[in-house]
Amino acid sequence: MADGRHESVVLDIPEAIARPRRRWSPQLVWIIPIVAALIGGWLAVKAIMDRGPTASISFKTAEGLEAGKTKIKYKNVDVGQVTQVTLSKDLRHAVATVQLVKGAEPYLVEDTQFWIVRPRIAGGQVTGLGTLFAGSYIGSDIGQSTHAQTHFVGLENPPLVTGDEPGRQFVLRGKELGSLEIGSPVYFRREEVGRVLAHQLDRDGTGVIVRIFVEAPSDRYVTTNTRFWNASGIDVVADSTGVKVHTQSVVSLLLGGLAFETPDSPLAQPADDQTVFPLFADRTQAMKLPDLEGDRFTLYFTQSLRGLSMGATVDFSGVAIGEVTSIGAEYDSAARAVRFPVEIVVYPDRLWALSRERVNKPESKERVEGLVEAGFRAQLREASLLTHQLYVAVDFFPDASKAQVDWTKTPPVLPTVPGGLQELEQTVANIAKKIDKMPLEQIGTDLHQTLRSLDGTLHTINAMVKRVDTDITPMARQALTESQQMFKTTEQALAADAPLQQDLREALRGLSRASQSLRQLGDYLERHPEAILRGKKRDER
Amino acid sequence: MTVAMITAARCGLYACRVCGLVSRPTQAMGTLTCARCSNALYMRAPDSIGRTWAFLIAACILYVPANVLPVMETGSLFGAQTDTIMSGVVYLWTSGSWPLAVVVFFASVTVPLLKMLALAFLLITVQRRSARHPHQRARLYRLVEYVGRWSMLDIYVVTILTALVQIQSLATIRAGPGAMAFGAVVVLTMFAAMAFDPRLIWDPVKEQYG
Numbered sequence: 180m181a182d183g184r185h186e187s188v189v190l191d192i193p194e195a196i197a198r199p200r201r202r203w204s205p206q207l208v209w210i211i212p213i214v215a216a217l218i219g220g221w222l223a224v225k226a227i228m229d230r231g232p233t234a235s236i237s238f239k240t241a242e243g244l245e246a247g248k249t250k251i252k253y254k255n256v257d258v259g260q261v262t263q264v265t266l267s268k269d270l271r272h273a274v275a276t277v278q279l280v281k282g283a284e285p286y287l288v289e290d291t292q293f294w295i296v297r298p299r300i301a302g303g304q305v306t307g308l309g310t311l312f313a314g315s316y317i318g319s320d321i322g323q324s325t326h327a328q329t330h331f332v333g334l335e336n337p338p339l340v341t342g343d344e345p346g347r348q349f350v351l352r353g354k355e356l357g358s359l360e361i362g363s364p365v366y367f368r369r370e371e372v373g374r375v376l377a378h379q380l381d382r383d384g385t386g387v388i389v390r391i392f393v394e395a396p397s398d399r400y401v402t403t404n405t406r407f408w409n410a411s412g413i414d415v416v417a418d419s420t421g422v423k424v425h426t427q428s429v430v431s432l433l434l435g436g437l438a439f440e441t442p443d444s445p446l447a448q449p450a451d452d453q454t455v456f457p458l459f460a461d462r463t464q465a466m467k468l469p470d471l472e473g474d475r476f477t478l479y480f481t482q483s484l485r486g487l488s489m490g491a492t493v494d495f496s497g498v499a500i501g502e503v504t505s506i507g508a509e510y511d512s513a514a515r516a517v518r519f520p521v522e523i524v525v526y527p528d529r530l531w532a533l534s535r536e537r538v539n540k541p542e543s544k545e546r547v548e549g550l551v552e553a554g555f556r557a558q559l560r561e562a563s564l565l566t567h568q569l570y571v572a573v574d575f576f577p578d579a580s581k582a583q584v585d586w587t588k589t590p591p592v593l594p595t596v597p598g599g600l601q602e603l604e605q606t607v608a609n610i611a612k613k614i615d616k617m618p619l620e621q622i623g624t625d626l627h628q629t630l631r632s633l634d635g636t637l638h639t640i641n642a643m644v645k646r647v648d649t650d651i652t653p654m655a656r657q658a659l660t661e662s663q664q665m666f667k668t669t670e671q672a673l674a675a676d677a678p679l680q681q682d683l684r685e686a687l688r689g690l691s692r693a694s695q696s697l698r699q700l701g702d703y704l705e706r707h708p709e710a711i712l713r714g715k716k717r718d719e720r
Numbered sequence: 721m722t723v724a725m726i727t728a729a730r731c732g733l734y735a736c737r738v739c740g741l742v743s744r745p746t747q748a749m750g751t752l753t754c755a756r757c758s759n760a761l762y763m764r765a766p767d768s769i770g771r772t773w774a775f776l777i778a779a780c781i782l783y784v785p786a787n788v789l790p791v792m793e794t795g796s797l798f799g800a801q802t803d804t805i806m807s808g809v810v811y812l813w814t815s816g817s818w819p820l821a822v823v824v825f826f827a828s829v830t831v832p833l834l835k836m837l838a839l840a841f842l843l844i845t846v847q848r849r850s851a852r853h854p855h856q857r858a859r860l861y862r863l864v865e866y867v868g869r870w871s872m873l874d875i876y877v878v879t880i881l882t883a884l885v886q887i888q889s890l891a892t893i894r895a896g897p898g899a900m901a902f903g904a905v906v907v908l909t910m911f912a913a914m915a916f917d918p919r920l921i922w923d924p925v926k927e928q929y930g
Binding site: 192193194195196197198199206208209211212214215216218219222223226248 | 733734741742743744745746750751752753754755756758760761767770771774775777778779781782784785788789801897901904908915
């Protein structure tokens with residue numbers, strides 16, 4: 180029953196249509212997991228391979244650091260990422276654990292530096308502005324060392340010089356910092372060639388140490404002979420040579436700056452990296468010749484020292500060979516007078532540099548004595564009438580009285596001669612003295628007598644003149660009248676209508692006529708030469 | 721359920737999976753196709769278990785990179801950032817969007833995982849010819865098949881953002897390698913669910929019911 184129903188149902192069911200079997204292996208589906216496995220495996224391997232080394236960097240503060248976000252950059256290329264920020268065990272530092280990119284192992288060496296880049300304004304430059312928006316990142320400067328290291332101490336400030344920047348660093352020692360700052364420019368011939376990297380106090384607090392960087396290729400101009408000075412702001416110098424104003428660029432006015440210059444010297448060698456140089460306060464000081472050894476002398480002056488200041492030049496024929504180091508006043512009990520000791524330092528190198536001759540101590544002693552023998556003296560001179568500044572001049576005064584160098588005192592005393600004004604004063608005083616010595620009263624009496632006799636003489640002359648007036652004058656008048664008459668006669672004789680004149684004119688006229696007849700005769704004879712023989716023809720016409 | 725169930729397979733008939741027409745086998749050689757819609761006819765999907773396993777294993781392998789690798793790379797003025805699925809969930813959770821975090825976590829992490837576990841469970845039970853709880857297993861299968869496409873939530877988000885945020889230099893969002901893997905996981909689990917022939921669940925049951 181059931182079967183029959185089944186049969187009929189089955190018979191009603193349409194028959195499936197057979198199609199040729201496709202050659203398709205169901206096993207091919209296994210390619211998919213294999214491919215997936217390959218992809219997955221490749222990804223896994225890549226992830227492991229791309230995993231670079233880790234390092235830890237400790238900072239004072241983790242401000243701006245965020246685990247999983249903060250990048251480590253070298254030349255603005257991502258080289259890693261902060262994976263963790265923790266505190267150090269002693270709670271003094273924040274320690275950032277960083278994961279660097281693959282192949283970063285050579286970056287993790289001893290002298291590699293890390294610092295947090297934050298926006299900052301320093302040295303006239305604004306840096307890290309991008310971090311205002313994008314958040315801080317850790318900057319790095321990969322070192323050259325070969326010693327691997329995995330723990331680093333991060334810098335608080337970004338280094339101003341990265342290891343790959345060509346140039347050299349120098350150390351300057353100065354008295355004070357002036358207005359220098361980190362990043363202040365270093366000028367060479369007013370060209371900015373470097374910057375201040377760091378500054379700090381001396382260990383004993385007596386000065387400052389300034390580290391600077393001079394970029395290549397300008398660093399080759401820094402030689403062993405180079406002078407550095409503080410070019411901050413405006414430097415106004417008013418000394419015996421006048422008023423000078425020195426400035427560098429306007430930037431250095433605001434920020435401070437350093438400048439250097441190298442005096443010509445055949446011995447100068449390019450300075451090594453980290454060479455220590457003195458830092459001078461200004462260019463004048465810096466450019467003085469090297470004053471390694473100075474001879475000290477004391478000069479005793481008796482005149483006023485007003486206008487002489489410490490540091491005033493000691494001048495030899497216009498060459499500054501030293502300077503005044505101290506000024507004082509002392510009572511000389513022997514002479515019972517106040518005298519003014521002036522200590523000077525003379526740099527023989529400068530003096531002898533002119534003769535290109537080095538001298539050692541004993542020789543220089545003899546030399547000084549020889550010089551003094553020849554009249555070598557010190558003198559105070561006025562440098563400028565305007566400022567009344569004084570300077571010490573040393574020169575040869577052959578007329579000066581004999582003097583010796585007093586070697587017993589320290590410093591030895593060099594003889595002096597009264598200078599400029601003082602000399603003038605003395606001359607005037609001498610003249611006054613001489614005038615004083617003149618017998619003025621006697622001269623007066625003599626003068627009086629002379630005048631009196633002169634008066635008598637004048638009286639005599641007067642009487643004489645009177646006599647002349649009475650005796651001689653009438654005679655003279657007569658003579659004059661006579662001469663006048665004589666002149667009148669002459670005048671008459673010479674008048675136009677005077678008979679003498681007329682007679683003369685008459686005679687001349689006669690002479691004229693005679694010469695005319697003579698010419699007619701000449702003419703006739705020329706035409707009729709025979710007339711001489713035959714006589715004049717009658718009635719020729 | 722005491723009535724012996726008549727199944728097409730037991731009668732040696734083929735049921736078309738597309739149009740539902742039942743056909744008789746023919747004596748001719750070759751692949752049998754439906755007389756009405758020309759779809760290939762199989763008693764049971766050929767090698768269903770093997771193919772499902774293949775897809776499932778592939779999905780399992782790719783599930784790892786899908787969760788480990790970043791799905792989204794955000795580049796903007798404020799720096800570059802990469803996000804994995806879990807970091808997104810953590811971000812949502814820490815920023816207070818707990819419901820959203822739960823939804824994303826559920827849709828992107830739990831669902832694919834559960835789907836793979838469910839498929840594995842179904843495959844194992846079918847292979848062991850287990851006759852237990854066929855109804856529940858059938859329902860599980862329907863659930864797996866239904867829920868599959870919704871796991872693509874993350875991919876949708878990334879796709880939309882990638883298309884929208886392309887302001888060069890200001891902000892760009894790119895799909896990361898994780899997104900690819902994640903998409904592959906979802907697609908592969910869907911393939912696995914498709915390759916699985918749910919009729920296999922009932923085959924061992926015939927002894928019990930038949």
